[in-house]
Amino acid sequence: MGEEAILRAEGLNKYFGGVQAIADLSFSLRNGEFLGIIGPNGSGKTTLVNLITGFVKPSSGRVIYRGEEITRKRPYTIAGLGIVRTFQMVRLFYNLPAYKNLIIPLSSSRVKRLRGGAYGERDDVAVDLLDDMGFERDSFVPYKLAGSLPHGYLKRLDLARAMALRPEVLILDELFSGMAMSEVASTLPLIEKYHEEGLTIIMIEHRLKELFRVVDRVLVLNYGQKIAEGSPQEVMNTEAVKKAYLGIEVDV
Amino acid sequence: MVEAEARYRKKRLDRGIKVRADTIFAIASYKEILYLILPRALPVFGLLILPFVLTDYWGKVLVYACVYGLLALSWDFLASCGLFSLGQAFFLGIGAYIAGALSYYFHWSPAITMPIATLGGGVLCAALLSPVVRLRGVYFAMVTLMLPMLLMKMIETTGLLGGAQGLSALKPLPKGWIGGYIVVLVFMTCIFSFRRLINEDYGLVMKAIRDDDRAVMSAAINIYWRKIQALFLAGATGAFAGAFMTHHYQFVGMSTFALDYSILPVAAAALGGPGTFAGAALGSMILVPLSESLRALGGMRIAIYCGILIISVIALPEGIFHYLERKYHQFERLVRVG
Amino acid sequence: MSLLVYGTITSIILALYTVGFSLTYGISGLANFAHGALYILTGYSIWSFLNQLHLPYLIAAPLSVILIGIFGFVVYWVLLLRVRGVALAELIVTFAAGVAILELLMWKGFYGIQYSLPLFVRGGMKIGGVALDYQRLIVAGTGLLLVVLLYLFVHHTRIGLAFRGMAQNERTALSVGIESDWIGSLSLAFGSALASLAAVVVLPLGIMESAIGYEVLIYALAVAIVGGLESTSGMIVGSFMIGFGQVAAARYIGPKWMIIVPLTAIILVLAIKPSGLFGQFKELEERI
Numbered sequence: 046m047g048e049e050a051i052l053r054a055e056g057l058n059k060y061f062g063g064v065q066a067i068a069d070l071s072f073s074l075r076n077g078e079f080l081g082i083i084g085p086n087g088s089g090k091t092t093l094v095n096l097i098t099g100f101v102k103p104s105s106g107r108v109i110y111r112g113e114e115i116t117r118k119r120p121y122t123i124a125g126l127g128i129v130r131t132f133q134m135v136r137l138f139y140n141l142p143a144y145k146n147l148i149i150p151l152s153s154s155r156v157k158r159l160r161g162g163a164y165g166e167r168d169d170v171a172v173d174l175l176d177d178m179g180f181e182r183d184s185f186v187p188y189k190l191a192g193s194l195p196h197g198y199l200k201r202l203d204l205a206r207a208m209a210l211r212p213e214v215l216i217l218d219e220l221f222s223g224m225a226m227s228e229v230a231s232t233l234p235l236i237e238k239y240h241e242e243g244l245t246i247i248m249i250e251h252r253l254k255e256l257f258r259v260v261d262r263v264l265v266l267n268y269g270q271k272i273a274e275g276s277p278q279e280v281m282n283t284e285a286v287k288k289a290y291l292g293i294e295v296d297v
Numbered sequence: 298m299v300e301a302e303a304r305y306r307k308k309r310l311d312r313g314i315k316v317r318a319d320t321i322f323a324i325a326s327y328k329e330i331l332y333l334i335l336p337r338a339l340p341v342f343g344l345l346i347l348p349f350v351l352t353d354y355w356g357k358v359l360v361y362a363c364v365y366g367l368l369a370l371s372w373d374f375l376a377s378c379g380l381f382s383l384g385q386a387f388f389l390g391i392g393a394y395i396a397g398a399l400s401y402y403f404h405w406s407p408a409i410t411m412p413i414a415t416l417g418g419g420v421l422c423a424a425l426l427s428p429v430v431r432l433r434g435v436y437f438a439m440v441t442l443m444l445p446m447l448l449m450k451m452i453e454t455t456g457l458l459g460g461a462q463g464l465s466a467l468k469p470l471p472k473g474w475i476g477g478y479i480v481v482l483v484f485m486t487c488i489f490s491f492r493r494l495i496n497e498d499y500g501l502v503m504k505a506i507r508d509d510d511r512a513v514m515s516a517a518i519n520i521y522w523r524k525i526q527a528l529f530l531a532g533a534t535g536a537f538a539g540a541f542m543t544h545h546y547q548f549v550g551m552s553t554f555a556l557d558y559s560i561l562p563v564a565a566a567a568l569g570g571p572g573t574f575a576g577a578a579l580g581s582m583i584l585v586p587l588s589e590s591l592r593a594l595g596g597m598r599i600a601i602y603c604g605i606l607i608i609s610v611i612a613l614p615e616g617i618f619h620y621l622e623r624k625y626h627q628f629e630r631l632v633r634v635g
Numbered sequence: 636m637s638l639l640v641y642g643t644i645t646s647i648i649l650a651l652y653t654v655g656f657s658l659t660y661g662i663s664g665l666a667n668f669a670h671g672a673l674y675i676l677t678g679y680s681i682w683s684f685l686n687q688l689h690l691p692y693l694i695a696a697p698l699s700v701i702l703i704g705i706f707g708f709v710v711y712w713v714l715l716l717r718v719r720g721v722a723l724a725e726l727i728v729t730f731a732a733g734v735a736i737l738e739l740l741m742w743k744g745f746y747g748i749q750y751s752l753p754l755f756v757r758g759g760m761k762i763g764g765v766a767l768d769y770q771r772l773i774v775a776g777t778g779l780l781l782v783v784l785l786y787l788f789v790h791h792t793r794i795g796l797a798f799r800g801m802a803q804n805e806r807t808a809l810s811v812g813i814e815s816d817w818i819g820s821l822s823l824a825f826g827s828a829l830a831s832l833a834a835v836v837v838l839p840l841g842i843m844e845s846a847i848g849y850e851v852l853i854y855a856l857a858v859a860i861v862g863g864l865e866s867t868s869g870m871i872v873g874s875f876m877i878g879f880g881q882v883a884a885a886r887y888i889g890p891k892w893m894i895i896v897p898l899t900a901i902i903l904v905l906a907i908k909p910s911g912l913f914g915q916f917k918e919l920e921e922r923i
Binding site for chain 2: 098100119120121122124125129130132136137138141145148149150152153154155156167206209210
Binding site for chain 3: 381383428429432433434435436438439440442443444446447450451453454556560563594595596597599600603604606607610611612
């Protein structure tokens with residue numbers, strides 16, 4: 046784990062009309078770190094992700110990645126640099142077979158650069174990726190229409206879509222929402238494996254127990270502001286955080 | 298106890314021959330092979346033979362239908378990427394004027410002007426429309442609607458490129474059936490090429506852009522560049538049609554930017570079934586001869602295209618082609634429920 | 636000086652063209668591309684009442700306005716109901732309807748010098764040394780009145796404000812119990828009636844023919860887009876910009892260039908700053 050920050054947000058502010066969604070938010074992320082972002086609904090977590098990944102432009106403030114300012118860059122440029130995200134509302138193509146969904150990220154110039162794969166190999170790569178994700182290669186599951194798959198599979202497909210881009214920073218927006226305990230239990234080790242392999246991860250979650258088991262550090266947001274930062278233990282013992290969550294106790 | 302009313306529902310089943318023809322077993326029987334090949338071979342043979350068989354007048358109608366067909370295919374391709382164009386006349390006119398100007402001022406033969414008009418037209422159209430690809434569909438449509446009108450008025454007022462009179466006495470295409478054949482061949486090539494392209498990975502990404510552009514952006518793909526590529530391909534197709542028309546009629550004038558050329562391709566594609574290319578082709582093959590036979594009605598024809606367009610949009614969104622396809626592959630039965 | 640006077644008159648006429656279009660869009664988010672067709676249809680209706688049914692003008696004109704309003708209402712329920720919400724389909728359907736109407740009118744021979752509406756008043760006066768006929772002054776007066784009324788309605792009455800809120804968030808409005816389709820059809824009816832009112836006042840200034848229908852649509856679009864689709868003050872500024880641009884182009888380059896100004900304006904504004912000068916909806920730029 047490197048000591049320098051590879052991703053930095055400085056003084057981010059975002060107004061939607063009269064509403065301030067993000068207020069003077071700054072944080073930094075070190076290479077290989079696993080950062081959790083928590084907070085009540087509406088605290089601005091997804092907006093923060095949108096700001097970092099370029100889907101929304103900040104009213105003021107900067108985002109810096111590996112020394113380069115990426116604040117005003119287009120979403121596909123930022124993804125091309127290696128900052129890849131999943132969406133809270135799964136954005137897949139339901140009328141395509143599961144593995145075909147992966148063709149799209151595999152068609153990007155980033156992947157062409159990194160994999161140097163020949164045309165026609167994409168289908169195989171897609172099925173391989175899904176195999177890693179628990180869609181057995183020999184079964185019919187990778188070939189089923191995405192719309193016919195159960196929710197847990199869809200979430201993993203979304204994850205596969207992100208991993209297909211070989212990200213350097215992976216941002217997961219409520220990956221576990223809607224997943225059954227067993228599905229969480231089978232997906233979490235996968236995330237841990239990525240972390241061990243050196244991937245820098247930001248994870249937004251509501252399921253605190255699982256989250257705290259894997260993260261290095263936690264950021265707490267409320268009303269668009271950072272109200273706490275530190276290890277899971279430190280953060281859950283902060284007054285402001287306890288107030289925000291109103292009585293939820295988590296054994297850390 | 299209340300007697301339940303007998304209710305029926307429609308049940309659709311694949312035809313026996315479709316199931317038998319579905320996999321490699323199709324080659325076992327000539328009936329199945331015919332089933333698969335006929336829908337594809339028939340139109341192809343038809344189009345290949347017709348230019349020889351038809352009379353002068355209907356031969357011209359066929360040519361006309363292919364020109365409109367190319368515009369409809371071009372529209373369909375753009376629509377598959379989420380770009381809705383109400384200005385196919387723009388592509389047509391640009392190609393027509395490039396070919397016309399090169400022929401008029403430099404006296405180059407069609408063999409040279411047409412490729413230049415096609416490629417150059419494609420580049421020009423893509424370049425001129427690239428600033429607006431990032432706009433929402435409605436606004437993009439508006440710009441495409443305005444562009445041919447603007448060009449038409451500019452030519453009229455400045456008098457450039459022949460002004461209101463147009464450029465005439467241009468170099469013709471080879472005499473006889475060859476001229477018409479060129480456009481028929483290109484038309485067929487385009488149908489097959491577009492269909493192929495849209496089913497390959499390239500087309501997959503395009504359709505994904507239409508369905509959910511943000512998801513595609515998050516997959517590190519530059520959607521605007523892809524859209525510009527689509528504009529180039531569609532523009533080149535339309536420009537070819539324009540260049541062909543210029544040499545076929547040996548004339549180019551402001552009328553190539555007319556609303557007619559923008560509306561009928563959309564009506565044809567909507568009627569035949571958007572997204573299938575075969576539908577766009579089918580639609581043009583229906584509408585153009587229809588409009589020719591209704592020639593006596595003059596301005597009423599455009600009203601009819603508009604009517605067809607409206608009805609297609611409101612009532613028949615899947616189009617004729619899908620309907621025919623479904624009928625070919627499946628049959629329906631009423632099945633009693635309860 | 637004459638530039639100033641003619642420019643002002645032209646601008647007010649443009650605003651008059653746009654008022655109906657803006658109202659429909661502002662209330663229900665429906666872009667009525669049949670606007671120009673409805674304008675010309677009014678003229679045809681009045682002319683027919685006058686010359687074929689021999690009705691007096693004071694009946695022919697208001698009757699036509701009401702008829703066109705009802706026509707707009709009916710068009711909504713017949714054509715637009717099923718495509719409501721899909722902006723692109725709405726555009727295609729209204730545009731195709733408009734073209735169909737205009738082409739049918741042209742096919743029936745509705746062009747030429749005999750098709751014109753009588754002036755309200757003959758004669759004229761001089762303003763600042765510029766000769767102006769009374770009809771133009773009436774047009775200017777009516778235009779100003781309508782624009783002011785529209786502004787007051789949209790910004791200051793409760794119904795107007797409710798409508799604007801609705802246009803911005805239809806789902807919330809639905810949940811509050813406002814019937815979206817009734818609002819939509821009424822807004823189309825009123826927009827159509829305003830278009831026909833503009834026709835009543837402006838058409839006597841010249842001859843009527845279908846080509847003008849297309850021009851009116853282009854003018855309305857240009858003013859709405861340049862000024863920003865959601866802003867009434869934008870509409871006023873937009874009409875002045877295009878109006879003066881037109882008059883200047885006619886004076887210094889040539890009269891045929893007049894139609895080129897709005898066409899270019901639409902394309903340039905959409906290419907450079909799609910939300911228009913006063914548009915509040917920046918989302919046009921941030922998003923596809």
